[in-house]
Amino acid sequence: MYGYSKPNVEFIKGYIENLEAIPDNSIDLIVSNCVVNLSPNKKDVFKEAYRVLKPGGEMYFSDVYSDRRIPEKLLHDPILHGECLSGALYWNDFLSLVKTVGFKSPRLVKDRPLSITNKDIEKLIGFAKFYSATYRLFKIAEFDNTDGEDYGLKIKYKGTIETCPDIFILDKENKFETGKEYNICGNTYRILNESRFRKHFEFYGNFEIHYGIMNNCSSIFPFNKEKCCMESENMNDMENNDNTYEDNYYYQYGPWDYNYYGYNQDNYYY
Numbered sequence: 001m002y003g004y005s006k007p008n009v010e011f012i013k014g015y016i017e018n019l020e021a022i023p024d025n026s027i028d029l030i031v032s033n034c035v036v037n038l039s040p041n042k043k044d045v046f047k048e049a050y051r052v053l054k055p056g057g058e059m060y061f062s063d064v065y066s067d068r069r070i071p072e073k074l075l076h077d078p079i080l081h082g083e084c085l086s087g088a089l090y091w092n093d094f095l096s097l098v099k100t101v102g103f104k105s106p107r108l109v110k111d112r113p114l115s116i117t118n119k120d121i122e123k124l125i126g127f128a129k130f131y132s133a134t135y136r137l138f139k140i141a142e143f144d145n146t147d148g149e150d151y152g153l154k155i156k157y158k159g160t161i162e163t164c165p166d167i168f169i170l171d172k173e174n175k176f177e178t179g180k181e182y183n184i185c186g187n188t189y190r191i192l193n194e195s196r197f198r199k200h201f202e203f204y205g206n207f208e209i210h211y212g213i214m215n216n217c218s219s220i221f222p223f224n225k226e227k228c229c230m231e232s233e234n235m236n237d238m239e240n241n242d243n244t245y246e247d248n249y250y251y252q253y254g255p256w257d258y259n260y261y262g263y264n265q266d267n268y269y270y
């Protein structure tokens, strides 16, 4: 790197899916641009990256992704492969794959669509859309399985990263202005607290109480929260009475054979 009196760079030639020359838990940061799509064994790429990273280390890389799985017959087409298209991972397969090797909280930093301008290439693979995207993958041992778990945690960015005095951008969803407190999920807390970013943040809270999933996060609450609407629709299907709260309660928690036995005042508060 520049600015050092002695050279501090060592070159080791090899394949991205086989980093055998590099010891376990020895690397702070892996950077790569547009190589993973060319590898014939993408699972090993991420397994090897996970192995060589130190705890809290990061793989920060850009690559090409597709909006669907590329048909088998096109995967080895030399032109499409050389153009970094047919080797592109379907984005959702990429997310599943990196989670299986331990990178359970992949973070998208930025992305843009790629246009295919060559007519021949477009004819071959124009049914798919391609994107260039930058992801960060952190090696953190105790990640939750999904992002967005709420423990009431907060952080404040100190503004101490030299190149980011006003705002620190972790990923597309997490941008922290200097001096302002933010509520964050468990996985974001762990990323900031267990990586090289730790000294640049103040941390508040602990993992003692879990409050469910956070609002406005990529993990989605699966159940219908609109209790009244749903139940009043059921009520209308069943009978044309005036509905009360207790009626609704009964329909939700009462016996399923309501329709057969009719309304039973004694069962009302079951």
Ligand SMILES: C[S@@+](CC[C@H](N)C(=O)[O-])C[C@H]1O[C@@H](n2cnc3c(N)ncnc32)[C@H](O)[C@@H]1O
Binding pocket: 014, 015, 016, 017, 032, 033, 034, 035, 038, 039, 040, 084
């Ligand atoms: C699209 S270029 C990107 C080069 C460079 N990273 C850049 O940003 O300019 C892809 C490079 O990956 C190399 N490559 C292809 N397969 C590879 C593999 N399995 N392991 C390591 N490098 C590979 C190619 O030789 C080529 O130099």
